[in-house]
Amino acid sequence: xxxxxxxxxxxxxxxxxxxxxxxxxxxxxxxxxxxxxxxxxxxxxxxxxxxxxxxxxxxxxxxxxxxxxxxxxxxxxxxxxxxxxxxxxxxxxxxxxxxxxxxxxxxxxxxxxxxxxxxxxxxxxxxxxxxxxxxxxxxxxxxxxxxxxxxxxxxxxxxxxxxxxxxxxxxxxxxxxxxxxxxxxxxxxxxxxxxxxxxxxxxxxxxxxxxxxxxxxxxxxxxxxxxxxxxxxxxxxxxxxxxxxxxxxxxxxxxxxxxxxxxxxxxxxxxxxxxxxxxxxxxxxxxxxxxxxxxxxxxxxxxxxxxxxxxxxxxxxxxxxxxxxxxxxxxxxxxxxxxxxxxxxxxxxxxxxxxxxxxxxxxxxxxxxxxxxxxxxxxxxxxxxxxxxxxxx
Amino acid sequence: xxxxxxxxxxxxxxxxxxxxxxxxxxxxxxxxxxxxxxxxxxxxxxxxxxxxxxxxxxxxxxxxxxxxxxxxxxxxxxxxxxxxxxxxxxxxxxxxxxxx
Amino acid sequence: xxxxxxxxxxxxxxxxxxxxxxxxxxxxxxxxxxxxxxxxxxxxxxxxxxxxxxxxxxxxxxxxxxxxxxxxxxxxxxxxxxxxxxxxxxxxxxxxxxxxxxxxxxxxxxxxxxxxxxxxxxxxxxxxxxxxxxxxxxxxxxxxxxxxxxxxxxxxxxxxxxxxxxxxxxxxxxxxxxxxxxxxxxxxxxxxxxx
Numbered sequence: 001x002x003x004x005x006x007x008x009x010x011x012x013x014x015x016x017x018x019x020x021x022x023x024x025x026x027x028x029x030x031x032x033x034x035x036x037x038x039x040x041x042x043x044x045x046x047x048x049x050x051x052x053x054x055x056x057x058x059x060x061x062x063x064x065x066x067x068x069x070x071x072x073x074x075x076x077x078x079x080x081x082x083x084x085x086x087x088x089x090x091x092x093x094x095x096x097x098x099x100x101x102x103x104x105x106x107x108x109x110x111x112x113x114x115x116x117x118x119x120x121x122x123x124x125x126x127x128x129x130x131x132x133x134x135x136x137x138x139x140x141x142x143x144x145x146x147x148x149x150x151x152x153x154x155x156x157x158x159x160x161x162x163x164x165x166x167x168x169x170x171x172x173x174x175x176x177x178x179x180x181x182x183x184x185x186x187x188x189x190x191x192x193x194x195x196x197x198x199x200x201x202x203x204x205x206x207x208x209x210x211x212x213x214x215x216x217x218x219x220x221x222x223x224x225x226x227x228x229x230x231x232x233x234x235x236x237x238x239x240x241x242x243x244x245x246x247x248x249x250x251x252x253x254x255x256x257x258x259x260x261x262x263x264x265x266x267x268x269x270x271x272x273x274x275x276x277x278x279x280x281x282x283x284x285x286x287x288x289x290x291x292x293x294x295x296x297x298x299x300x301x302x303x304x305x306x307x308x309x310x311x312x313x314x315x316x317x318x319x320x321x322x323x324x325x326x327x328x329x330x331x332x333x334x335x336x337x338x339x340x341x342x343x344x345x346x347x348x349x350x351x352x353x354x355x356x357x358x359x360x361x362x363x364x365x366x367x368x369x370x371x372x373x374x375x376x377x378x379x380x381x382x383x384x385x386x387x388x389x390x391x392x393x
Numbered sequence: 394x395x396x397x398x399x400x401x402x403x404x405x406x407x408x409x410x411x412x413x414x415x416x417x418x419x420x421x422x423x424x425x426x427x428x429x430x431x432x433x434x435x436x437x438x439x440x441x442x443x444x445x446x447x448x449x450x451x452x453x454x455x456x457x458x459x460x461x462x463x464x465x466x467x468x469x470x471x472x473x474x475x476x477x478x479x480x481x482x483x484x485x486x487x488x489x490x491x492x493x
Numbered sequence: 494x495x496x497x498x499x500x501x502x503x504x505x506x507x508x509x510x511x512x513x514x515x516x517x518x519x520x521x522x523x524x525x526x527x528x529x530x531x532x533x534x535x536x537x538x539x540x541x542x543x544x545x546x547x548x549x550x551x552x553x554x555x556x557x558x559x560x561x562x563x564x565x566x567x568x569x570x571x572x573x574x575x576x577x578x579x580x581x582x583x584x585x586x587x588x589x590x591x592x593x594x595x596x597x598x599x600x601x602x603x604x605x606x607x608x609x610x611x612x613x614x615x616x617x618x619x620x621x622x623x624x625x626x627x628x629x630x631x632x633x634x635x636x637x638x639x640x641x642x643x644x645x646x647x648x649x650x651x652x653x654x655x656x657x658x659x660x661x662x663x664x665x666x667x668x669x670x671x672x673x674x675x676x677x678x679x680x681x682x683x684x685x686x687x688x
Contacts (some may be wrong), residue, residue, distance in 0.1 A: 006520065099413040216403040
C-alpha cells in the first residue's frame with residue numbers, strides 16, 4: 001500500500017533521499033534548494049540514514065566531493081539551485097565525463113544578475129550540454145518518482161552518467177501538495193545496491209581515474225560518452241516500466257496530453273504543464289483540438305520520438321522558461337525545431353520565452369499561446385516566430 | 394573481469410576504450426616502451442663497475458636493473474638515453490654512444 | 494478547472510504566521526481526504542512586510558500551479574493591511590473575506606474598494622491574548638476561515654487540528670490546549686455580514 005502524504009517539493013526530494021539512503025551526500029545550501037540538505041542533515045543526525053554528510057564551503061567543493069566519493073565507489077547525491085549549479089560548472093563536466101553516477105536534484109531558479117531567487121530554468125538549461133542526464137518534474141510526486149528512478153538510470157552499466165532531477169523552485173519546492181510515497185523497503189529494493197566493476201577503493205584491483213587524455217584518445221572517450229547518453233533513452237524507458245509495475249504511475253520520455261487528434265499543441269517543462277493541462281481541458285470543451293507535450297527527458301533529447309509525436313500537428317508552440325540569448329529562440333525551441341526538419345509537411349513552430357525570474361504563469365497566458373496557434377492555423381501565416389510571453393511591453 | 398587491460402597505442406576505437414579513461418591496470422607504464430625514444434645509449438662495462446649504486450636512484454625511468462643488491466644491466470625497453478647515469482657514475486663505467 | 498475546487502488567498506504580515514496558517518488549513522483538509530495545495534508567495538522576507546499565501550482544496554488532483562487571482566475566499570490576518578493592499582482584488586462576489594478585526598463587518602466595507610460580497614470578522618487579537626497570552630493571530634484566523642468555508646465538519650476540523658498541533662508543538666505541548674481553545678473560540682465567534 002502506498003503511503004498517502006502531503007509534502008512540499010523539497011520535503012518530497014529529501015524523503016526520497018532518505019529512503020534511498022545514499023553512502024555520501026555533499027552539499028551547500030542555496031535558495032530554494034536549501035531545505036533539501038537541511039532536512040537530510042536532520043535524517044543524518046537522528047540516525048534514520050547512515051549517510052556520510054559532507055558539509056562543504058561551496059558548490060564547487062560539493063560537486064568535487066561528490067566526484068571523489070563516487071569514484072571511490074560510493075552512491076552519491078547532492079542538491080543545488082541557480083548560482084550554486086553555476087559554481088559547480090567545471091566539476092559537472094568532470095562528473096559526467098568520468099562516468100560517475102551522481103544523482104542531483106536541481107531546484108530550478110533564475111541565475112543572477114540582477115539577483116533573483118525565483119523560478120525559471122536558466123540554471124539547468126545552461127548545464128544542458130554538461131553531459132548530465134536531465135529529468136524534469138511537474139510536481140512533488142514526479143520529483144520524488146524521478147529521483148528514485150534516477151539512481152537506477154545513473155548506475156546502469158550501459159549508462160554510467162550523472163542525473164539531474166529538475167523541479168520548479170518555490171512553485172513546487174515550497175508548495176505543500178498531496179503525494180503518494182512508497183514504503184522505504186520498496187524503495188530500497190527498487191534501487192538495490194550500486195554494483196561496480198571498478199572503483200578506487202577496490203583494494204583487490206587498483207585502478208586510476210581521471211588521467212591526462214591526449215589527442216590520440218580523448219575523442220574516443222567523448223564518443224563513448226555520447227553512446228552512453230544514447231543508451232540512456234532505452235534504459236530510462238525500461239526503468240520507467242519497472243517503476244510503473246511498482247507504483248502504477250507511468251513515465252516516458254515525455255507525456256502526451258490529449259494529443260491523439262490535436263491540431264495545435266504546446267511543448268513545455270515542469271510545473272507549467274499542469275496549468276496548461278487545465279487550459280487544454282477548457283479548450284477541448286470549446287471544441288478546440290488542443291494538446292500538450294510535457295518533456296520529462298531533455299537529455300538525452302528524444303529527437304525521433306518528438307518528431308513522431310509532433311509531425312501531424314498544424315502548429316506547435318515551444319515554451320522556454322529560459323532565454324539562451326542566441327537571439328533565435330529558447331533552448332528547447334531550437335532543438336524541437338531541428339527535430340522537425342525531416343518532416344515533409346511539418347507544422348509551423350513558434351518560440352515563447354516566459355516566466356523568467358518567477359514571473360507567474362497564469363491560465364490566461366497559456367490561453368494566449370493557444371489563441372496565437374489557432375490564428376496561425378487559420379491564416380496560414382506566422383507573424384512572429386520569437387516571442388516573449390508575459391513581459392511588460 | 395580481473396584480467397581487464399587498458400588498451401594502449403594510438404589506434405584504440407571508441408568501442409574498446411575505457412569509460413572516462415579509467416586505467417584498469419596499476420603500474421602499466423612498463424607496457425609503454427619508451428626505449429624507442431632513445432638517440433643516445435648508455436653501455437655498461439660490467440668489469441669496471443664497483444656496485445656503488447649511485448646510478449640507480451638517479452635514473453628517471455627505473456631502467457637500472459638490480460638483483461640481490463647488485464646491478465645486472467640496463468632495461469633498454471624503457472631507457473630513454475638521458476645520460477644521467479653516465480654523469481652520475483664516479484668510475485666512468487658507462488660508455489655513452491649513438492643509438493644505431 | 495474543477496468546479497469543486499476552493500481557492501483561498503491569505504494576506505498577512507511577515508511573522509504573523511499566515512503561511513503557517515495556510516499550511517495548517519491544507520493539512521486539516523488533507524486529513525479529511527482532500528487534495529490540497531498550500532504555498533506562499535515569497536517577497537521580501539521581513540518581519541512586518543505584507544505577504545501572501547494561498548490554498549487550493551479539491552476533491553480531485555490539483556494540477557494548476559499559478560498564484561490565485563480570483564479566489565473564493567480571502568483571509569486578512571492583519572487589519573492594517575486594508576489600507577495598503579487591495580485584499581479583495583479578484584475576490585468572487587459569492588465568496589467572502591474574513592478579517593481579523595474587533596469591528597463589525599459592515600464597518601470595514603468602505604475600506605474594501607467597493608467589494609460587494611460577504612464580509613466576516615473575528616477578533617483574533619483578543620482571542621489570542623485570552624487563550625495564549627500572546628498575539629498569534631494565525632490559529633484564530635484558521636478557525637474562522639474553516640467555519641466560513643465549511644470545508645469540513647466541526648468535529649473533523651478539531652480532531653485534525655489537534656493532531657497537527659501535537660505534531661507541530663511536539664517540543665512545547667503546553668501551548669496545544671491554548672491553540673485548540675483559540676481555534677474553537679474563533680470558530681464560534683466569527684461573525685458575518687452575508688450577502
